[in-house]
Amino acid sequence: MKACRVAVVGAGLAGLYAARALHASGIDVMVLEARDRLGGRILTTDELGRPAEDGFDLGPSWYWPQMQPAMETLISELGLPSFAQNSEGDVIFERMSREKPQRYRPTLQEQQSLRLSGGTGSAVHALAKEIPADRILLDSTVTAMALSDGGVNLTVKRSQKSADLRAERVVAALPPRLLEANVTFSPGQDVQTAVRWRDTATWMAPHAKFFAVYDEPFWLTAGLSGTAQSMVGPLVEIHDATSASGKAALFGFLGIGADQRVTLGEEVLKQACLAQLSRLFGADALKPRAVLLKDWAADPLTATAADRVGGGHPLPGSAQWVSGAWKDRLILAGSETSPSESGYLAGAVIAAGRAVADILSIMECK
The missing domain is CATH 3.50.50.60 (FAD/NAD(P)-binding domain)
Structure with missing residues (x-):
C-alpha cells in the first residue's frame, strides 16, 4: 500500500x-x-475545445483584486500577468422579443474585474x-x-x-x-x-457557457463593449471574451435550464445563440470561425442530479x-x-x- x-x-x-x-x-x-x-x-481551451495555455475560459475567468485580496496575492506570488475585462463602449439591453435591443452608455464601475493573460488555466x-x-x-x-x-x-x-x-x-x-x-x-x-x-x-454546476470566436472584434468598431443583458435569451448575460493575445470572442451564459438544454440538443442551442448575437451585435456575429458550448451540468465530475436546478453562489x-x-x-x-x-x-x-x-x-x- x-x-x-x-x-x-x-x-x-x-x-x-x-x-x-x-x-x-x-x-x-x-x-x-x-x-x-x-x-x-x-478549463482554458483553444477554439476547438482542446486544453490550451492561451485560450478561452469555459469555467471561471474573472477576479476582483480590490475585493479579493487572497486571489490578488496568489497572482502576484505566481508572477502572472493580468488584464482588465473590456468595458469600453455601449452596453446592449434586450427587454422583449418584440422590441429592438437598446444601447446604453454604461456607468463607471467601482470594481474592475481582471482576467489572467492566457486564461485562468495559467x-x-x-x-x-x-x-x-x-x-x-x-x-x-x-x-x-x-x-x-x-x-x-x-x-x-x-x-x-x-x-x-x-x-x-x-x-x-x-x-x-x-x-x-x-x-x-x-x-x-x-x-x-x-x-x-x-x-x-x-x-457553476447548473450552468452552461457559449463562445463564438471571430477573426476580428467587430463590436468594438461599432462602439460596443460586447456586454449585453437579455430577458429574451437564450443567452442572458454576454461579455467580450477576447484574449490578451487578441483572439476575438464573445461569450454568454445560457438562461435555459439543464434539462431543457438536453432536450434541445447542442446544435440547436448553438444556432439559437448565434441568432441572438446577430440581433444584438449585427450580421457579422453570424460568421464565427468557431463556436464552443460547455455544459457543466453534463459533467459528472462537476455536477450531481441535485445540481441541475439553481445556480446561485x-x-x-x-x-x-x-x-x-x-x-x-x-x-x-x-x-x-x-x-x-x-x-x-x-x-x-x-x-x-x-x-x-x-x-x-x-x-x-x-
Missing part, C-alpha cells in the same frame, strides 16, 4: 494551492485527480509546476475512505483497477455535494454533516464541515466551504489556505 502524510483529493485551484503550500512546508503530499487533466472547473499550470510531477496522479478517482489506526485508507480507482493509498490526513478539495455523492465513508459521516454537504450548491456558513469520528482526519477545502467569497476563485484560495494552516498546526503539535 502506498502512503503519504497528506492526500489531497482534487487538482483544481484549491487542491493545487493546498498541495503546493504543504510541499513547500516539507509535508509529503499526494494529489489525486479523477479527470485526465488539471484544473477541475477551471494559474493552474503555475501552481502545478511547484509540485513534484510524481506527486500528482491524474485519472485517479477516490471511491472510498476508511478510518484506520492513525490515518485514512483511500480506495483509488485507476485504469479500471483499484489501489489503496494510506494518509495521515485528507484534504478534500472538491465541492461537498460531489464528495457526499461519490465517496463512501467508513464509518459513515454524521447525518447532519452529510445533509449539509448534500444541501450545499456547487457553483453558495452562502458562507460555519467552519464546521466535518464532525464526529472524521473531524481530526478529513478537512474540506473546496471553494464552497470558504467563509468568504465561496464559489469564487478567491474562495478556493481562502478555503485551501485555511486547510493548510489547520494541518500545519496539527502536525507541528505532534
